[in-house]
Amino acid sequence: VDEGQRGMVLNLVADLRPADLARIVAHLPLADARTLFDWIPSEQTADVLPELESALRGDLLDDLTSPEIAALLDQLETDDQADVLGDLAETDSAMADAVLPQLEDAADVRQLLTYGDETAGGLMSTEYVAVLETATVAEATEEVRRLAETLDDVYVVYTIDARGCFVGFVTLKRLLLAPSRTPLAKIAETDVVTVEADLDQEEVARIMERYDLIALPVVSANGHLLGRITIDDVVDVIREEAEEDLQRAVGITGDEEISSSIFAVSRGRLVWLLLGLGGAYISGLVIVGFEDALQVAPVLALFIPIVMAMAGNAGIQSSAIAVQGLASGDIWRSDLVRRIGKELGVALINGLVLSVALALIVVASGFGDDTSRLALTAGLALMVVIVLSTLVGATVPLALSRIGIDPALAMGPFITVSNDILGLTIFFAVATVLYL
């Protein structure tokens, strides 16, 4: 990317979609990204903005003045304007404050910024077509025409009553097919799912997913239409929440992005590593507590990693299923007894298979006269460990959910560490009784 190649680069870039251009910008060194950002036409620049990760976007906007930023934002829908401004406010609130009043839709955007980032209000845009339910098809069509320039995606026309309260919607298909003098009230769908602005975005995603919606009206507590959420924004939410769940499961707090700084990444990973260190130290104390047993039969140390791996793994498997089921609504909080019954069945089968496998490994390895007693001890202890740690994994998320704590916290390191401690204690207790 140097000055001489400007024409060629612009030609290449002209046909790219915003999302693709954003990915290229994200992979360029910052200086080159700035140059490219300078070169491309302002309409394309505007479209790329919402696609960038916030850190990089902040770096690129750094060079611009507040009227320049406002001019870019004016080309976006209000929800994207609010997102970009909200991110900007975090790093450079003076600039965000300077940009806001210069926007065409300043009032709408200011209103959108009052909603929490992860709520329905934070997802919705104020670009929609709404007409009185007493209007005719022809009048509604005229309103669509009037707004057609500013609205890219129109699938429905919302109907409101004289007080401005949301009533229902008419699809463009019906508008196209109905005689032009039909009043909308006659053809409107009024059995419509709506949400309030403070609903959590995960719940919004679940509703749009469950009922296969492509747009969802957002209303105030007294029924006024505030905005609409489109499915493309919710798809991003679903992806983000899924990534967050996976990060939780491996013990990453916060939200690690590829562009996050080394310090942010380190901080997000350290919380659970430090807690894990504490938990593992307790596991270590359990082992040291059975030091005498280890001195008499050093071979028992062989089983420490096995017990830890199996307890941790079986527990995290059953906890992941419980967390997923609670999140999707397939498991209800009241399903505790049924869950325990099923997980017990699974644990008994897997415990039996793994115990027999371990016993066979011990026999195959051969430990002199003690071999059969050692095989029996190891197998029996592993059986108990698998059953208990599976049940702990399955029940803790449901218990947490019942007392109002996010069950995802129970997944990952927490279950692994507590099952390590539980598993080692059981193993050495069984070994002391049976083997020594």
Add this chain to the structure above:
Amino acid sequence: VDEGQRGMVLNLVADLRPADLARIVAHLPLADARTLFDWIPSEQTADVLPELESALRGDLLDDLTSPEIAALLDQLETDDQADVLGDLAETDSAMADAVLPQLEDAADVRQLLTYGDETAGGLMSTEYVAVLETATVAEATEEVRRLAETLDDVYVVYTIDARGCFVGFVTLKRLLLAPSRTPLAKIAETDVVTVEADLDQEEVARIMERYDLIALPVVSANGHLLGRITIDDVVDVIREEAEEDLQRAVGITGDEEISSSIFAVSRGRLVWLLLGLGGAYISGLVIVGFEDALQVAPVLALFIPIVMAMAGNAGIQSSAIAVQGLASGDIWRSDLVRRIGKELGVALINGLVLSVALALIVVASGFGDDTSRLALTAGLALMVVIVLSTLVGATVPLALSRIGIDPALAMGPFITVSNDILGLTIFFAVATVLYL
């Protein structure tokens, strides 16, 4: 649910959306679910079918004859018909074969069944409006009217050329606003993303997500329009793939659902548990290999769980980020050097913090004269373990991806087990040199 309550139950159920009714059916005992399924009107029964998990659906359809099933399916879109029939064929292929020819759209459904379950062809439906690009707005509107009964969700009209090849689309908004004699070719959008029928569904989801599409045309290799994929089906794919990723990360193979049988669940979890057992046995052999060191300094056993927890945890964190980044396209395979540089930075910081924390714990616990040497040994060994296991976690997924293996396999138990072995070896080696 008994006969006397029939009227009341039907009243309650009449206003429910299919997805909600499906959840209730899924939570009822099978006998009650059958009764309820019998009672509700056939249109509602049909809508509930695609929302049910396949095992339960199979049980409920068991009672019905092939004409009854065909009559239910005829009320669904072809993609749902194919999904239900495909599942049915797995448990009762004679019944599926009997149903298929009785369907109104038998030819379409038979064609859809030829595509792989997890491909664009498996997701698409054949319900769409397509007209010649030479047609006028009025003619296209007439075609929408003709198909309006069978097509619920129409957002666009596809245009094709005289050879039947896909050209582009006209949104209903444009159709509504354009003069009725305008030829479609004049107002059609022709810079359109299309996919071929054999494209993997994950790639389909990524494309629709990246370009914010609500419908995606599927074409054959020679450009003929075959069907269209709507975003609601892709939302389900995104959720499923995310759940699958999380299950992979905790070592569950296959796809565990809440309704899966105990044996299916047990099998899906056993694969990695058995491999983990083998890996942990090797870890155990490492410990036994350093038995002499443990006899001389039994306190070293204290650090076994710590090394295992930290090596496993740091590795799974960095591998999860690499797998996520590869899946979303934020990390490219060629980013190896940059990734290593960043992860090294993170590992050095976290390693330092954790090593100092461990050294302080050792000092605080007090181990007589040896305390400071033990603190130094443990801290230094932990530092090396954290750095190496973080780098292993970060690089293995990229390496696997380069040679064409699904990087998600590297996450979870595989990284944990190999880092356990690596970590324990390093720890005892360092301890032998520094401490003994």
